[in-house]
Amino acid sequence: MEPLAWTVGQPREPRADAVRNRLHLLDTAREIIADVGADKLTMDGLAERAELGKGTVFRRFGSRAGIFQALLDDADRGFQESVLAGPPPLGPGATPLERLIAYGRSRFGFMLEHRDIARAALGGTQPLPMDGAVSMSRMHIRMLLGQIGIDGADLDLLAVQLSAALDGPLLLYLSSADLSDGVDRIVLRAGRGWQDLVQRVCRD
Template structure:
């Protein structure tokens, strides 16, 4: 949720074999997460299963948290692609209120789905990115809000508060003392419903 959102570009150009190694490592890491859970992914285990040297894995990711950071980075890009150029109402082509609602529902589901990986991507020595900027969310909400309510005077602070309302509740689970892989399957739905209530009230139609 922190740096994966910005910058948007890929690192610099990779040589073909480095890019191939990277893809292979990430695909292997995903398979390991699906099969063993986040806890089952280690640097050495990943190297062995990918058939690459440990040195390659350490150079690529630095730390175990770096593996999950790279996975998140890919998923954030895919999510952003959906928002920027996917089908409406998440992507362009729907009205701003519908897009706000769709964004909140999709983002809540994304964050809930990625709880374990986000947790694992946080270096234990670093503080949880508390009210981390969530820059894309904030910019997107601000843009849609300005379309939905032209002339609104408190655009920046309202966008900030709605961003916190959207990302904050899921961050709560990240900062809980015990890792919570699946906090409550209905959580994302319930938060999505009340997000819709919030947006419909803030941007009344007509």
């Protein structure tokens, strides 16, 4: 009697219609946000405008916050490409400290540019930290900290603390009054604060 063979297949590719529906829903969500704002986007409204069943929306995203997380992940791909293969100091070619400073400055700018979507993605229906951008920040910061070399530091925990300073929490603490002077000014101030923090942490 031949022994049973356990065959692990490749993960199945999403069906073509599922991929089309997801892209259509994301495009429709962007249209709704552009027309009436992120706070007016609902699961029912998205399904109705996209002319798809509400069950399809739930299968694709799971929750209202899931829609915004998918939108944020989609926008984040370009940012990640700049980090991995773009010009220095954000991309490879600069010193680790220069890259760490540039990463924080650029990440603040990205998150504030997409602040309405990012805030809505923190809907309390998913565990924190979320996948995607947050874990990418943590891994990238951990790599740079290792290259810098900080004697006696718990680099894994330090990477968690620094990544937490970049994603999510800043958006929760910024009020409309904070943004009244303009997003560019907030990005500049946040970038200076990040540089000061990183230089103090990495000081010999």
